[in-house]
Amino acid sequence: MARRLSNQLWAQPLLMLLLLLGPPLLWLGVIYLGSLFMLLIQSFYYLDDFTGLIVRQFSLRTYATLFTRANLDIFLRTAGMAAAVTVAAAILAFPLAYYMARYAPRRLRPWLYLAVMLPLWSSYLVKVYAWKLILAKEGIISWLAAQLGLTGLLEGLLAIPRLGGPSLSISPLGMFVVFVYVWLPYMVLPVLAALERVPPSLLEASADLGARPGETFRHVTLPLAFPGVVAGSIFTFSLTLGDFVVPTVLGNSAFFIGQAVLTLQGTAGNLPLAAAMTMGPIVIMSVYLLIARRLGAFEAL
Numbered sequence: 001m002a003r004r005l006s007n008q009l010w011a012q013p014l015l016m017l018l019l020l021l022g023p024p025l026l027w028l029g030v031i032y033l034g035s036l037f038m039l040l041i042q043s044f045y046y047l048d049d050f051t052g053l054i055v056r057q058f059s060l061r062t063y064a065t066l067f068t069r070a071n072l073d074i075f076l077r078t079a080g081m082a083a084a085v086t087v088a089a090a091i092l093a094f095p096l097a098y099y100m101a102r103y104a105p106r107r108l109r110p111w112l113y114l115a116v117m118l119p120l121w122s123s124y125l126v127k128v129y130a131w132k133l134i135l136a137k138e139g140i141i142s143w144l145a146a147q148l149g150l151t152g153l154l155e156g157l158l159a160i161p162r163l164g165g166p167s168l169s170i171s172p173l174g175m176f177v178v179f180v181y182v183w184l185p186y187m188v189l190p191v192l193a194a195l196e197r198v199p200p201s202l203l204e205a206s207a208d209l210g211a212r213p214g215e216t217f218r219h220v221t222l223p224l225a226f227p228g229v230v231a232g233s234i235f236t237f238s239l240t241l242g243d244f245v246v247p248t249v250l251g252n253s254a255f256f257i258g259q260a261v262l263t264l265q266g267t268a269g270n271l272p273l274a275a276a277m278t279m280g281p282i283v284i285m286s287v288y289l290l291i292a293r294r295l296g297a298f299e300a301l
Helices: 002-011 013-043 061-066 069-102 109-121 124-135 140-147 151-158 172-196 200-208 213-242 245-250 257-265 271-294
Strands: none
Touching: 002 013, 013 271, 061 069, 061 271, 069 109, 069 172, 069 213, 069 257, 069 271, 109 172, 124 140, 124 172, 124 245, 140 151, 172 213, 172 245, 200 213, 213 257, 213 271, 245 257, 257 271
16 A cells, blocks of 8 residues: 555656655744734734724824834844854854865864854853853953952943943843854854855965966955855844843843844733834845845854
């Protein structure tokens, strides 16, 4: 019976393709896209100011609330942090990936891969809370600054408005450090894959034509590896944009999008506004993905 069924499926490739792709496409369409569609519908409802109940009538009142000063600050704060983390991750990841792809000895390369991947094997919450201890006033960063006589510099950084705070463990600067640490592997791997796909013959041809190493890097290596940087930025930007754990553990009273959504749907019970606020990152990432596609990022994934 199994052989007959196998023969029938082999004779009808369309049916076989449908059976293979049907369950995941059904899951994607019903569970993922269906939930996003329900969020979109919920965002057009609004909360009655007097009764506190959800009025299930089509209205743009909830979206108008998004354009208040407080909510715009949340979006700008989150997008600014995501952009800063992406740029920093790219600056840190490119030299490491370039060394791994071009200069690392064959025996050392697996260990470098392991070093990049190792942080991904531990619990996300454990890493975040470990960094909270590291960045605390009694942590190793403050101790090291005191030993090196840099306590004044550290206090000066913490005194900068919108950057510092009572300590590194409760400040946007500390959040930035943890975000870069947590998402850095997601930038290293796409950049490394893009650099490994650069044909050595192009580099040799550039040198044969009289280009200096710096010129070869700027005009050959960097343009060919740039789609990998954009591909990595998709991960770092989107993951920072939607994260609520790091801002909750290391942040202050200034909310990020993830925190605002969690509070609105949990403590405040304002589901329409929470749903409308989730549409913001979706729109931002849709535009970002369109730009990344034009830059060839999808071919580098």
